[in-house]
Amino acid sequence: MSLRFTDENFQSAWKELDEPQLDGGWELFTESMGVQIHRLLDKETGLYEYKVFGVLATCSAELCADVYMDLTYRKHWDQYAKELYEKDFDGETAIYWEVKYPFPLSNRDYVYVRERRDLDVNGRKIWVILARSSPETACPEKSGVLRVNDYKQSVALESDGANGTRVFMNYFNNTGGMIPKWVINWAAKSGVPGFLTDMQKACSNYKNYLQSTGA
Secondary structure, eight states: OOOSSOHHHHHHHHHTTTSOOOOSSOEEEEEETTEEEEEEEETTTTEEEEEEEEEETTSOHHHHHHHHHOHHHHHHHOTTEEEEEEEEETTEEEEEEEEOOOTTSOOEEEEEEEEEEEEEETTEEEEEEEEEEOTTSOOOOOTTOEEEOEEEEEEEEEEOSSSSEEEEEEEEEEOOSOOOHHHHHHIIIIIHHHHHHHHHHHHHHHHHHHHHHTO
């Protein structure tokens, strides 16, 4: 199997915690609930790539990483996750994810690969999770659901020095089809801070969830 992610990919993600790379056309898109979202126009697709900087005040970085990686648990707290699981597709392990879209839009689904690394950077503990779409994976498309074949995401997590977590997230998502601009703006302006809020709640409930499932 070819190397999915390089050391440089991981380094680029965690370095944004120290020095956000916002030259070359990045613009501040919105700021709310302590979360800054910047965007960069992708001229080839006409869509935006996003970078998110924020703090989750009440959960540790390691706990955030564990919750983020737990696909089964995510189906309990993410209202937009219709299907989400990891499986073997003809010898290649990948994740299948179907996302609920508001009526009358079709749901989208993703087939992607990911990797987590728990890093020690000169004594600093940083958790980095990288993901990208895997169109080469042999997962058949479903009728009525649009497949997203151009998706990437990176997440870097580090303690804020107290009880919380500094978060950096970078993502690009070409969902295909004709999506109204209001949906795209809502997803960026409200969906991302809302997701982080939901994730913070999920972190606080994770211990109880594990106890209830016997995990």
